[in-house]
Amino acid sequence: MNCPYCGFVNAEGATTCASCDQQLPAAPPPPPAGYGQPPAEGYGYAPAPPPPAPPAPPAPPAYGQSTYGQPAYGQQGYGQPSYHQPAPIKNHLVMAILATLCCCVPLGAVGIIFASQVNSKLAAGDIAGAEKASKSALLWSWLAIGGGALIGIGYAALVAVSVVADSGF
Amino acid sequence: MRSAVAVRANAAERWLTVVAWGVLVVGGLLLVTGRDRFVPPCAFRTLSGLFCPGCGSGRALVALFRFDLPAALRANALVVGALPFTLAALALETASAWGFTVPRIGGWRHSPTVVLVVIIAFWVLRNLGGWPWELLAPH
Known part of the structure; x- marks a missing residue:
């Protein structure tokens, strides 16, 4: 049971x-x-x-x-x-949600799918599978949040450079 | 037993919490100081012309900083509704990743599924157009 x-x-x-x-x-x-x-x-x-x-x-x-x-x-x-x-075994759901709403919808959604796999595999008694899904959820949240942060930094830097260039320096 | 794999996963968890808070704080500062200038536009909206679930979240957060709840709800109701829970959950997740014992959250078996369904439903509905769905799109 x-x-x-x-x-x-x-x-x-x-x-x-x-x-x-x-x-x-x-x-x-x-x-x-x-x-x-x-x-x-x-x-x-x-x-x-x-x-x-x-x-x-x-x-x-x-x-x-x-x-x-x-x-x-x-x-x-x-x-x-x-x-x-x-x-x-964490499902890293919070990070996946954050990634979805703030950074990148497709990557964050993959994280949520893996979070759901963690729970369903835990419920089925598949501990090893749940751990694997947990690692995948963490990885995709990293890709989404870290990648989003890098793109944001790059964009802001580009804008800052163009602002400085426009101001005549 | 703390195997090397577990320790490595733990470090990845910890640094992800740092990066997540950094994105929130720096992103919030950029939003307040110059949303139109420094924050990149949504790639999905630029490419497809449709709204993504996060479209309007920048406007919503700026409105919240000004305590203008109606404007925030008009921009992105989902983000406004999810924000308190997400912040609280992120705080707990951070504490847990850094070794503090915190109450367990997200333990319900179907919570990831429910979250996914809600986000996708919001995504589809806000793009339908016409009353009442237009209320979900940024306006």
Whole structure:
């Protein structure tokens, strides 16, 4: 079943997620286990609507991605909100958006497409593919933002030169 | 484990945040001091005659600097709407790239897809012309 925390696809019948070690809910469809409450089952009444699913906690740090010196294990106890954990594999969506709106639409859009691939591959459990897509998203944002900055600097320099030339120096 | 690849990706992330803030600050200064003179025109608009999703963002930012929200919305409503979120997200991204632990954002599975669809929809709609789509084009 899909882990409600990180999206990792686990074997049927697994009780803990093989990717993030969170306890998996017993019955599909999994109610998001909220901030630490075990799934309300067998109480004989309909459980209250579950709170919004917590942001996915990071995958284990063993995939070569920097965890900024903060081990994720041992800190994800129940009842502890997981959103203070850094993202394990970034999709660089912000940079791609910035590139699209400020610098270059086609290159930035490629960055957004790779950002979306990061998320879909993470959800499918394809960690290596997600890391690859993450690197591509970063690369295309660099091409768009860095290239846009270079072109802008060159243009402003040309204008400045022509302004100086026109002023008679 | 910090492999060499991870460290290199980290450096690329950090420098990209520096370049991104530089583009924002220098671009903002150029916009305010002399938009018509120093900021290159949109290549897509020059080549095709159509509006790109970012067309009008320069005018929108200049209008925002003057606290003229209606004029900013007329120039590029998408950029005005996305600006606060983008700046906040960029600040968080920067903090994260430089090693600070920040709340996770953009964790929702479909956020990149939604962003892409919104941008492309804005791109198409603002080029349709006629009411109400002309409101999305710079005017």
